Amino acid sequence: MVRLDNIIQALSMKCPLNRCRFTDLCLRISERCLNVISFRDVYTSKDAAEILYELLAERTPEQNISHKRMPSFKEHLDFLARRPYQNWYLIDDADGVTVGSIYLTFEREIGLFLFQSAQRKGYGSIALAKMKELHPGPLFANISPRNKVSQLFFLNHGFELIQHTFRLG
Numbered sequence: 040m041v042r043l044d045n046i047i048q049a050l051s052m053k054c055p056l057n058r059c060r061f062t063d064l065c066l067r068i069s070e071r072c073l074n075v076i077s078f079r080d081v082y083t084s085k086d087a088a089e090i091l092y093e094l095l096a097e098r099t100p101e102q103n104i105s106h107k108r109m110p111s112f113k114e115h116l117d118f119l120a121r122r123p124y125q126n127w128y129l130i131d132d133a134d135g136v137t138v139g140s141i142y143l144t145f146e147r148e149i150g151l152f153l154f155q156s157a158q159r160k161g162y163g164s165i166a167l168a169k170m171k172e173l174h175p176g177p178l179f180a181n182i183s184p185r186n187k188v189s190q191l192f193f194l195n196h197g198f199e200l201i202q203h204t205f206r207l208g
C-alpha cells in the first residue's frame with residue numbers, strides 16, 4: 040500500500056503547515072493527511088500509563104528543561120491522576136500503534152514527544168496541525184536551550200522566539 044506520508048515526501052512538500060510550497064494541493068489532501076494519525080484521550084485510555092512511562096524513559100537529558108530523575112511508576116501514576124494538563128492525547132498511527140503523546144497545558148503550552156523509532160517521519164508535523172485544529176488559539180512551546188532539534192522543529196512551523204527564561208537554584 041502506498042502511504043500518504045511517502046507520497047508527501049516524494050513531492051518534497053510538507054503537510055498542512057505554514058511553509059507549504061504547494062498550498063492548493065496541500066489543502067486538498069490536508070484532511071486526509073490529518074487522518075494518518077488519531078488522538079486518544081490519555082485520561083480515559085487504560086494503556087496510557089504504561090505507554091507514557093515508556094515514552095518518558097526514552098527522554099534524553101537535552102529534552103528535559105529541569106534536570107529531573109526518572110520517576111517511579113507509582114509517582115508517574117500519581118502525576119497522571121492529578122490530570123496535570125488541559126488536554127493530553129496519545130498519538131496513534133494508521134495501524135493503531137502509539138507513536139507518541141501530545142499535551143496542552145492550561146497556559147496553552149504544547150508538549151510533543153514521539154518515540155525515537157517514530158521520529159522524522161512527519162508525525163510531529165501532523166500532530167501539531169491536528170492540535171491547532173482541535174484547540175484553535177495561540178500556542179507556546181518551552182524548549183530546553185540544548186534541544187536544538189525541537190527548536191528547529193517549532194521555528195520551522197511558524198513559532199517565533201519570544202523570551203529566554205533563566206533559573207537560579
Ligand SMILES: CC(C)(COP(=O)(O)OP(=O)(O)OC[C@H]1O[C@@H](n2cnc3c(N)ncnc32)[C@H](O)[C@@H]1OP(=O)(O)O)[C@@H](O)C(=O)NCCC(=O)NCCS
Pocket residue numbers: 102139149150151152153154157158159160161162163164165180181182186188189191192195
Ligand atoms: C521534536 C519532534 C516532536 C519532531 O517531530 P518529528 O515527527 O520527528 O518531526 P517531523 O518529521 O514532522 O519533521 C519536521 C521538521 O522538524 C525538524 N526536525 C525533526 N527532526 C529533526 C532532526 N533530527 N534534525 C533536524 N531537524 C529535525 C525539521 O525542521 C523537520 O523539517 P525537515 O524534514 O524539512 O528538515 C520529535 O523529534 C520528538 O518527539 N523529539 C523528542 C521530544 C522533544 O524534544 N519534544 C520537544 C519538547 S515539546
